[in-house]
Amino acid sequence: MKAYYSTAYGGPEVSQYGDYPDPAAGDGQLLVEVKAVSINPVDYKVKRGIAKFMSGSRFPRIFGSDYAGVVKSAGKGVTQFKQGDRVYGATPVIWGKPGALAQLLAIDQKFARAIPEGISFEVAASLPIAALTALNGLRRCGVTEGKDVLINGSTGGVGHFAIQIARAKGAHITATCRQVNAELARKLGADETMGYSKDDFAKREKKFDAILDAYGKMNLGDICRLLKRGGIYATTQIKPFLFFSSFYVNLFYGKKLTSSNMRSRPEDMDEMEKLVIDRKLYPIIENYFTLDHSDEAFELAENGKPRGKIIIRVLSA
Ligand SMILES: NC(=O)c1ccc[n+]([C@@H]2O[C@H](COP(=O)([O-])OP(=O)(O)OC[C@H]3O[C@@H](n4cnc5c(N)ncnc54)[C@H](OP(=O)(O)O)[C@@H]3O)[C@@H](O)[C@H]2O)c1
Structure with missing residues (x-):
């Protein structure tokens, strides 16, 4: 198969597009013909080795987390999927598992989910990490009807x-x-926009x-000043150190600090998919690339100030 793979941790100097051995579906795994991949900051961070204590030192290696594709075959013990099913999800590359920037991906069935009808491969691939992190973050900070919420970094993936x-x-x-992105933020649903410099805050x-x-x-300082009591x-x-800061901020100011991570329980996926089907949630795609231009996609993600998501289209063998 063709893949975009790396021979060491680093940037484009250690990565290339070319032939790579085909994977096979092991027990409980699907062999997926990848159609689309989206790039998240975690992809260039893991690729550069920021989490090497978790992602290990085996090379050559394929990176790329968010994927969508079609089941080509299913390994022994796979009960939820069959050949031809459209699936999407996020590969656990951070734990040293193979990523999705290839024509074929062997992945445990627990990291796959059926793509609902009407959702394209590219839309599906744009969702898992960024949309599930946004969904969980808003839940964690208690956003419901009528609440005043500040979203910082509002035109990126999350x-x-x-x-x-x-x-x-x-x-x-x-x-x-x-300022250049204020119109987009309003189009997406923001009531007000502001800059993110120290002065703006x-x-x-x-x-x-x-x-x-x-x-x-x-x-x-900005967080404590901008949050209402109980916020x-x-x-x-x-x-x-979030846990410790949170304890003191809560004690002295009555405000809570917490983390917003990707959470992918079935109820999270259901909620996210319903929003997409109801046309309340859609990705803005900054640009599309093909697999052989993955270097450019990573460069745009890392240094190009992208808006929304970046998609890599993977053509079949
Ligand atoms: N913990 C998790 O599970 C999890 C999951 C997903 C993402 N993340 C992390 O969340 C972060 C954002 O991810 P993403 O996909 O949204 O990245 P992204 O697509 O690169 O977007 C980052 C956003 O932050 C804005 N920004 C840049 N400098 C800023 C500043 N000083 N103050 C406020 N905003 C600023 C950018 O705006 P401009 O480019 O217009 O300046 C852009 O809108 C990354 O660090 C990622 O690793 C964590």
Whole structure:
């Protein structure tokens, strides 16, 4: 098969498009003919080795998490899927498992889900990591009808889904973004937009019931000042000291800090898919690439200030 694979942790200098051995479906696995992959920050971070203590040192290796495709064959013990089913999901590349940037992917059936009718491969591939993180983050910071929510980093992968989900929940949304993206944020459902510089936060008088920090790096002073008493802040970044800061912030200011991670329980997938089917949630695609141009897709994701998602189309052998 053709794949975009790496021979070491790093950037384009250690990655190439070319022939790679075909995988086979093991017990409980599906062999998926990949049709589309979306790129998330976790993909370039893992590819560069940021989590090598978890992702191991075996090379050559294929990266790429979010995928959609068609079941080509099913291994022994597979009960939920059959040949020809359309499936999508996220591969656990962070744990050293094979990624999706290839024509074929062997994956445990627990990391696959049927694509509902009417949802394309490209839309399905855009969803898992970013939309499920947005959904969980908004839940964690208690966003419901009428709540005032600030979404920081609102036109990226997580943020642009978060605006739409918060809109569907009936929240009042303030979205941070660069001026050039303000129109997009409003189109997605933001009631107000603002910049995300230190000055922009300092000037802001209004306080919020909830802050979903999709970008993930707001400083504690701004968070405490911008949250109402009883308000909740959720970040997408893994912060080892969050638990301790949260304890003190809650004790002294009556505000909570929590994390917003991807959660993919069946009820989360159901909720996300319903929003897509009801046309309340859709991806903005910054650009499409083919597998042999994956270098460019990674460069855009890492340094190109993309809006929404980036899709890599994978053509069959
Ligand atoms: N824990 C989890 O399970 C989980 C899951 C998904 C994502 N994440 C993490 O969440 C972060 C965001 O992911 P993503 O897919 O949304 O990334 P993305 O598509 O690259 O979007 C990042 C967004 O942040 C904005 N931004 C850049 N600098 C900013 C700043 N100083 N203040 C506020 N916003 C700023 C960007 O806007 P401009 O480009 O217009 O400046 C962009 O809208 C990444 O670090 C990712 O690894 C974690």
